[in-house]
Amino acid sequence: MRPPGRGGVPPASPALLLLLPPVLVQLLGAPRGVGAGTGAGAPSELRVRVRLPDGQVTEESLQADSDADSISLELRKPDGTLISFTADFKKDVKIFRALILGELEKGQSQFQALCFVTRLHHNEIIPSEAMAKLRQKNPRAVRQAEEVRGLEQMHMDVTLNFSQGGLLSPHLRNVCAEAADAIYTRQEDIRFWLEQGVDSFVFEALPKASEQMLLPRCGQVGDRGKPCVCRYGLSLAWYPCMLKYCHGRDRPTPYKCGIRSCQKSYSFDFYVPQRQLCLWDEDP
Numbered sequence: 403m404r405p406p407g408r409g410g411v412p413p414a415s416p417a418l419l420l421l422l423p424p425v426l427v428q429l430l431g432a433p434r435g436v437g438a439g440t441g442a443g444a445p446s447e448l449r450v451r452v453r454l455p456d457g458q459v460t461e462e463s464l465q466a467d468s469d470a471d472s473i474s475l476e477l478r479k480p481d482g483t484l485i486s487f488t489a490d491f492k493k494d495v496k497i498f499r500a501l502i503l504g505e506l507e508k509g510q511s512q513f514q515a516l517c518f519v520t521r522l523h524h525n526e527i528i529p530s531e532a533m534a535k536l537r538q539k540n541p542r543a544v545r546q547a548e549e550v551r552g553l554e555q556m557h558m559d560v561t562l563n564f565s566q567g568g569l570l571s572p573h574l575r576n577v578c579a580e581a582a583d584a585i586y587t588r589q590e591d592i593r594f595w596l597e598q599g600v601d602s603f604v605f606e607a608l609p610k611a612s613e614q615m616l617l618p619r620c621g622q623v624g625d626r627g628k629p630c631v632c633r634y635g636l637s638l639a640w641y642p643c644m645l646k647y648c649h650g651r652d653r654p655t656p657y658k659c660g661i662r663s664c665q666k667s668y669s670f671d672f673y674v675p676q677r678q679l680c681l682w683d684e685d686p
Contacts, residue, residue: 445470446534452477452640453546455665462640466533472573473530475641485636488573489522491530494598495571496522498668499578500636502682514679515581516634518558518670519574521591528642528661536642536661547640547665558586558672559608566604570595584679586672608673617673620680629673632680637667 445467452462462477471491478484484501498518527533564582567574578585592605608614609629620630643664647656674680 446536448536448538449541450538450640451542451544453544454479454639455637455667456480459544460639464533464536464641466530466536468531468534470572471530473527473533474573474577475638477639485638486577487638487641488577489527489530490571490573491522491524493571494522494524494594495573496520496526497571497574497577498636498670499581500634501580513580515578515584516670517562517574517578517581517585518556518668518672519562519570519578519585519587519591520556521594526643528645532645532658532661533642545640545663547663549643549662549664551643551664551666553667553669555669556588556671558670559589559614560587560592561585561606561608562587563604563606566601569604570600586670614673620674620677620683623677626676626678626681628677629675630677630680631671632674633669633671633683634680635667635669637665639665641666 445465448464450462450464451459453459458480460477460479462475465474466472473489473491475487476484482503486497486499488497488499490496496519498520500516502514502516504512504514562570562574562578562585564575564578564585567578567585574585587605596602609617614631617629617631620632623630640663642661643666644662645658646660646662648659649656
């Protein structure tokens with residue numbers, strides 16, 4: 403992945419978003435995996451240049467595996483943090499992972515990994531089969547989301563047992579390997595997965611919500627050995643969130659002709675046993 407850069411890059415022409423094809427071309431008859439793997443079942447990969455909310459530009463990698471019915475997205479922030487997102491349509495699971503670089507001069511480890519696992523609703527992002535067929539005409543153009551979706555704030559009150567995580571999603575063991583002791587989810591999502599047949603021993607309780615409410619935010623705690631409630635925010639700067647349909651005089655029904663792109667931010671609150679595990683949270 404190339405390092406992020408600043409200005410001097412022409413933005414994608416808005417007109418391309420409305421023409422056939424739009425920014426990304428949907429070649430419905432094209433072979434899957436062009437430009438990525440060589441095997442028949444290889445996941446397809448698309449690399450796009452995207453503008454972050456702070457105006458900087460970075461490269462984003464999007465992969466789709468229609469056999470596994472999954473999508474993954476990865477981008478590196480200007481501060482070096484690596485953000486990834488995985489959508490597992492078969493298991494109704496989405497996984498956010500952050501690899502946060504530490505400040506060695508402050509005694510921090512080289513990096514800290516976090517994973518947040520929540521329920522996937524299938525209308526949040528385009529299907530894996532459609533993602534696998536996306537192409538772009540101008541790889542140097544900078545993409546900016548057409549729609550900014552609202553901030554989603556989530557209180558993560560349960561942890562996942564990493565050794566049993568594959569029972570929830572086969573992707574979890576790979577995506578969250580560096581965050582084995584920091585994989586968080588929510589009671590409301592667990593209730594749904596339990597109804598789908600997932601075993602309860604995949605999940606491990608944190609201190610009760612009532613007890614967590616008594617804890618201060620980590621930004622208010624001076625002692626690095628004290629427990630607190632940590633907050634971490636991340637943003638998916640650009641992702642295909644919806645299919646576009648067009649009408650043709652020679653076609654009786656609408657047909658897929660492109661995608662609509664979105665940007666969405668998330669904020670996660672979660673318990674940490676030591677302030678040392680949440681040094682980025684400086685807000686009061």
